[in-house]
Amino acid sequence: MDFTKSPKIDQVGLVERAARFKTRSIKKDAKIQGLKMALSMIDLTTLEGKDTEGKVKQLCYKAMHPDDSLDVPTVAAICVYPNYVAIAKKTLGASGVKVASVATAFPSGNSNLTVKLEDVKIAVDAGADEIDMVISRGKFHQGEYQFVYDEIATIKEACGTSRLKVILETGELGAADNVRRASDIAIHAGADFIKTSTGKISPAATMPVTLLMLEAIKDHYLKTGKMVGMKPAGGISDSKTALQFLVMLRETLGNDWLTNEWFRFGASRLTNDILLQLKKQATGIYQSGDYFSKD
C-alpha cells in the first residue's frame, strides 16, 4: 500500500464544508434525542498525573449514573491509564460501561515497540475492553509510513479481542493531507476506531479535522464494506458543539454510525453540560452548576 498516494485534501473547502454543518438548527425532540445520544457516546476520561483509585471510582459511578433525576443512558466508557483499568473494571461491574485504557507510551509514543507492547498487554490483561494507542508522529514526519503501519498492526494483534482506537494526534501532524494519510495508514493497519487527539495538544478535535477523518472512514467503507469508528477527543466541552459533531456524523456516514459502537466523544467536561441542557429541556429552567456533580 503506497500511502503517499492518499487522496489530497483542500483545506479551504474542508473548513467551509465543516462550517456548513453548524448552520443546522437542532430543536425540541431532535435536540433531546441528540443530547441523549451524545451522552451515550462519551468516553469519560481522566488522564492526569494526579489520578488516584478514589478519583477513578468517582468517575465510574458518574459513568453509570450520570444523573438519577433524569431518564438518561450511561456513558459509553471510562478512559484511564493502564494501572487503573483493574479498579475501573471492578467498579463498573456488569453496568455495560466499557473500560478503555490509553497505552503505547501515551501521550508522546516515544518509546520502543517492546515497551509499547508490554503497556498494551498490561492493560488488556487487567481487562481493558478498548485500547487507545498513539501513533509514532516522529516516524510519520520522517516519511516512515511503513514503520507507523507495522507498529499499529502489531499492537492490533496484541489487543486480542479488545477494540483498538488509534490516536493520530492531529494537532502535531500539521497539514490536512497528513491527517488523511495517517487515517488511511491506521485504517488499513486494522484500527477499530481512529481518534483525533490525546487531549494534551491543542488544537485537538476540530470539526474540519474530524470531517476529513470521517471521509477517510467513508472511502474505506465504500470500497470494502468494513466499518471503522471515529472518536474526536479534546476540546468538545459543550452540548451545542457535540450536536454539531453529530449532525456532521449523520450527514457524512449516516445512520449506521449513530451509535456508541461506532462513534465516541473523548471528553470530561461535556457530560455536565449535556445534563444541564437535558434538565433545561425537562424543566424549562437552567439549573445552577451546583446541582450537577463535579467529579
Add this chain to the structure above:
Amino acid sequence: MAKENAFSLKFDTDWQYAPAPESSDHVEIKARYDLFIGGKFVQPNSKKYFNSINPATEAVVCEIAEANEKDVDAAVNAARKAFPAWTKIGGKERGKYLFRIARLIQERAREFSVIESIDGGKPIRESRDIDIPLAAAHFFYYAGWADKLEYAFPNRKVEPLGVAGQIIPWNFPLLMAAWKIAPALACGNCVVLKPAETTSVTAMKLAELIKDAGLPDGVVNIVTGAGKTGAAIVNHKDVNKIAFTGSTQVGKSIQKSIAGTGKKTTLELGGKAANIIFEDAPIDQAVEGVINGIFFNQGHVCCAGSRLFVQESVKDEVIQKLKIRLETLILGDPMDKNTDIGAINSKEQLKTITDYIKLGEQEGFEKFQANVAIPKKGYFCAPTLFLDVAQSSRLAQEEIFGPVLAIQTFRTVDEAIEKANNTPYGLSAGVWTDKGSKAFNMAAQLKAGVIWANTFNKFDPTSPFGGFKESGFGREGGMHGLAAYLKIG
C-alpha cells in the same frame, strides 16, 4: 478503474431534525405597494396592480403596482431633476448616504432575509447568510469609492453618465438591486430601477429604507412591472445608460432597441458554466463544490456550474459521491433554517425546468434524482443529475436555470478545454485540481469572465463579475464596476 459497488450509506436516520422555522412575526408586508418616484410612493397611472406570489405556498404575498410608459417617464424625469444637485454635492457626501444605506440594510437584515425567502422561495439560510450580507457589503464597498473616483482612473477626467435605467432579475432580488444602485450612485448618477415582476417586495422595502436614509428625492426611483415596463425604460429618450441582468434573449432585444441611440450598456446575461474535475483533484471538496455550484439558490444562478466535466479515471467515484451527497440535501419550506433547497421561483420557471427534465428522459440519458418528498403545495423540483450527457444535447447547451446538472466526461486537458468552451456562453467556470500550474493553465484558456479554482460561486464586492460572448459585456463589482457608470475622458 474502480467500479461503483454495492456498499451504501443510509441517510434515512432514526434521528430526524425537528422543523426549525424562522419567525416572520416581526415583518411587515403591506397589502399593496405603489411606485417609488421622486422620493414618494405614488399610485401607478395604469391603475393596475398584479399579485406577488409566495412560490412555496402559492399564497398571495401582496399587490404590486404595474408601471406604464407614463410612470416610467415620471420616474426618469424625477431622476433627471435630481441629477445636477446629486452630482454637485460631491463624492464625500454621496459616500455618506451610501454608508447609511449599507448600515440600515445590516440593521434590518433579518427583516429583509425573511421577506426575500417569502417572496422568492430561496432558503432562509441563503438569504440570511449570503444575499442580504452581500447586498450591504456592496453598498459599503462603493461608498468607499465615492470620493476616490479620480484615483481609480489616474490622470483621466471622470464624469457621471446621468440617468441609469436598471433592470434586474428575480434570482437575487435585493442583491442585484445593490449591485446596480451602489456603483451608479457612488459615481454620481441617478437611477430608475425595475425589479423582476415575481420578486418586487424587497426592492420596495429598499425604497422605504432609502427614504429613511434621507437620500435626496429622485436619486433612486423604483418602478415595478413586467417586460413592458422594462421596455419603456430601455426606450426612454432621456436615459443615458442601461444596465440589465437577465436572459440572453432579452439582452439581445435590448441591444437592438438601443442601437444607434448612444446609450451606454452593460449586459449580464445567461450562462452554462463548466465545472471541471481532474483526477488529481481533492475529490470530497470538489463534490461539495459541484453540489453548491448547481443547487445553490435552486440553480437559479446565471453563473451556476450546470455542466460537470469529470476526468474518466475518477468518474465512478465522483458520481457515487454526488449521489450520496444528494441524499442529505433537505428540500422544502424555505423558511426552515435547515432547508438546503427551497422553492422554484415561479410556476413558469418550474415548467421550463420540468420540460428540460422530460427532454433528458426522452433523449435516454441516465437520470438520478434525490429521494426527497416534494411538498404538495408550491413549486418544487428535486435536485437532478443526468449522466453521460452528449455535447450535442440541448441539456448540455441551453441554460436551464434550475437544479439540473448535466454530467459529461473527458480524457485530456485539451478535450476539457475544448468542450468547456464549446458554448455560446462564457460567464463562469470552475477547475478542480491539486496542481497549481494546471489551474493557471486552465484559467488562461477557458473563455469565461470568472474562473474559480477549487471553489465555486464565491462573490465579493471587490471582485469584478461579467461575461464573455453571449453572457454579456461590461463588469459589475470592483473598480471595474465604476467604469460602467462613468464617462472617462
